[in-house]
Amino acid sequence: MGIKNLAKLLSDEAPSSIKSVPLSSLSGRRLAIDASMAIYQFLIAVRSAGASGNPAMMLTNADGETTSHIQGIFNRTIRFYVEGIRPVYVFDGKPPQFKSGELMKRREKREKAEEALKAAVEGGDVEEQEKQEKRLVRAGTRENEDCMRLLRLMGVPVIKAPCEAEAQAADLAKKGKVYAAATEDMDALTFASPILIRKMTFASSSGKVEVQQISYDKAIEGLQLTHDQFVDLCILLGCDYCDTIKGIGPKTALKLIREHGCIEEILKCLNREKYVVPESYEPKKRKREETSDDDNEEEEKKEGKPKEEEGENDEPVPVYIEARKLFNQHQVLSTTEIEPLLKWKECQPEPLKAFLVDECGFNPERVQSSIEKLQKAHKATSKPQMRMDEFFKAKPKAAGVDNKKRKVEEDKKGGKGKKGKGGGGGFYKKK
Amino acid sequence: MFEARLTQGKILKQIIEAIKDLVQEANIDCTDDEISIQAMDSSHVSLVSVSLRNGGFDHFRCDRPISLGFNAANMGKILKCAGNEDVVTLKADDEGEALALVFESPNMDRIADFELKLMDIENEQLGIPDTEYKCTVQMPSSEFQRIIRDLQVLGESCTISCTKEGVKFSASGDVGTGNVLVRQNATAEKEEEKVMIEMDEPVELTFALRYLNFFTKATSLGPTVILSMSPDVPVVVEYPIGETGFIKYYLAPKIDEEEE
DSSP, X not given: OOOTTHHHHHXXXXXXXXXXXXXXXXXXXXXXXXXXXXXXXXXXXXXXXXXXXXXXXXXXXXXXXXXXHHHHHHHHHHHHXXXXXXXXXXXXXXXXXXXXXXXXXXXXXXXXXXXXXXXXXXXXXXHHHHHHHHHHOOOOHHHHHHHHHHHHHHTXXXXXXXXXXXXXXXXXXXXXXXXXXXXXXXXXXXXXXXXXXXXXXXXXXXXXXXXXXXXXXXXXXXXXXXXXHHHHHHHHHOOXXXXXXXXXXXXXXXXXXXXXXXXXXXHHHOOTTTOBOOGXXXXXXXXXXXXXXXXXXXXXXXXXXXXTTOOOTTSOOOHHHHHHHHHHSOOOOOHHHHGGGOOOOOOOHHHHHIXXXXXXXXXXXXXXXXXXXXXXXXXXXXXXXXXXXXXXXXXXXXXHHHHHHHHHHHTTOSTHHHHHHHHTTHHHHHO | OEEEEESOTHHHHHHHHHHTTTOSEEEEEEOSSEEEEEEEOTTSSEEEEEEEEGGGSSEXXXXXXXXXXXXXXXXXXXXXTSOTXXXXXXXXXXXXXXXXXXXXXXXXXXXXXXEEEOXXXXXXXXXXXOOOOSEEEEEEHHHHHHHHHHHTTTOSEEEEEEETTEEEEEEEOSSOEEEEEEOOBTTOSSGGGOBEEEESSOEEEEEEHHHHHHHGGGGGGOSEEEEEEOTXXXXXXXXXXXXXXXXXXXXXXXXXXXXX
16 A cells, blocks of 8 residues: 655655644645545444453444445545545545555465454454454455445545546646645655645544644655656655565665656666566566576666667567556546535435444434534535635745755854843843 | 845745634745735635735845745744844745745844745636725724634624614624724724724625734734625724734625525
8 A cells, every 4th residue: 555665754854744633724735635535444443342351343334344444434524524634535436457466465464364354253352353453454346335335425525536546636736626635645746746635534633633744745756756767756756556676664665766757767777686677577588587697787778768668569568667657647537527526405304313223233313413403514614615725826036045044043042142142231232 | 037126024924824723724825025924714705815015125125036835834833933123034945845934133133044844736826806895994903803803603604784874794693783883983093093984885794803913913003904895795903013014804795595
């Protein structure tokens, strides 16, 4: 899931791109929420506390169907409304063909977890049982359909992406239809969402709810990369679409991209003894290895650039080029397809109640009060509050010089300030 | 080196009181002809802009432009230590990390000096173009304060509509509805009691009362308030400060979805 270690790399290399902002600062904004990610999180997180000795269980209705995700999405959506935020939920479409490798791996992991779970149940290890159960959680079609139905009843816009939800959410933000993409998945940044919102748990210890806001522009500025270089960096860090070069960690990846500019160039000068390049990166190389091992290095230099241009069909394309294509030209809905979907309607209280109380077995009083909250918040946002930045544009920084100056001088701090204070005697002279 | 001496130190106290509920942190920008503050609230719905030109000070010196970042609540606490009649002097070194504030009692028998630690505040300055507004209403600031306070009982939003008849403030909610109409009154005896409406075309806009209420914290700064409105742009609520300064609040309207 996502880009490995990108969040950490950004906090080290481009700290100004990550900000913790109060949830209220998003008031009046529209957010595109990666629904699949949210559902998955709720399936893991929303559990009733296990009675002593028993593992914590997912919430279920009378028929034993899981309802954790419905509870989670329902409450979170109301929370958004109350804050004046208008959410759009984006669901995953078909996974890109290219992801099949990654999906296969996940399936293997599931199988392993299943076995481990069996062992844990037999062995009576509650903690292990809980851990493995969480690993088995999957946001399937049924869960997605449930949430879509819930959201439509609530009057919240639902968008089904043709492909990956993060990509669609990022595209909505890029086109200015929403303010930001909201997902834990760092992919959204690789898809060039101008702003990414993370950590929307709303859990607060101090009553101050904050979310993490990452700015794309500040991120690539801080990393000193262009967009294309940034995409290549994400591929090297490890994305959902292809393997990575073994042995290259975040720091090395950044250094190599800064030095060489793109993966093609890196492959040319990479120390093959130190790093293992997966075969999928150089599909052509395999054939050649069989024929001439010695010419290897030279051949590679020749084929470096033209790889993309050679349109020979029978020639396999290196996997990172495919991944790059997925990041840059992801299949998304067009503006005309999106526009009619972005409507926040009034909720339908009766069917909503029927769904939540009768089908999901929620507490009727609680559902009733939540629906009232939703209706009230919807009324308040039906006349949305505009923001200052919609009218006045930021001035180019001119005054910043002095601030910078102060920062620099900070190192030299010392008696100076005090001297100034002495100079304040001028004030008596005035009299 | 920046140094400014204000005989009516009270003004500074009132300015900070008038912004501290709206913004947590801001910069005081000092140039050779004025000190100014521009800041937004955390939701970026409103903006406050303060200007005090050098003519209003009895001593003013600013060698080169500097920005002094401060925490409004802390600044307020320090200014609370100044008496209403005190003369206040502000001082800052070009490279200093603190703002010095000196309070002198009117007969010079008590002098207090404080230092407020400064901070680096990264805030976007918005460029606000000079625009002609379709409606401007000048009215007693205490009257405006009362209307806002009264309407808050009824709802969260206030519709301000300016017509030939006068300016009407309306709110509605679960409790009921309320309207206050203020008519033009250019013949009042005292200048500050006049209500003057200039209008090119009628304007009606809706605003969050919560913010308008924050703005009325500036009521003590002057007897009059000027509201300027045009369709679909922020309202300006201006309190002139003597002859040489002002505090202006801008508030983005609430809009109907259809018009978007």
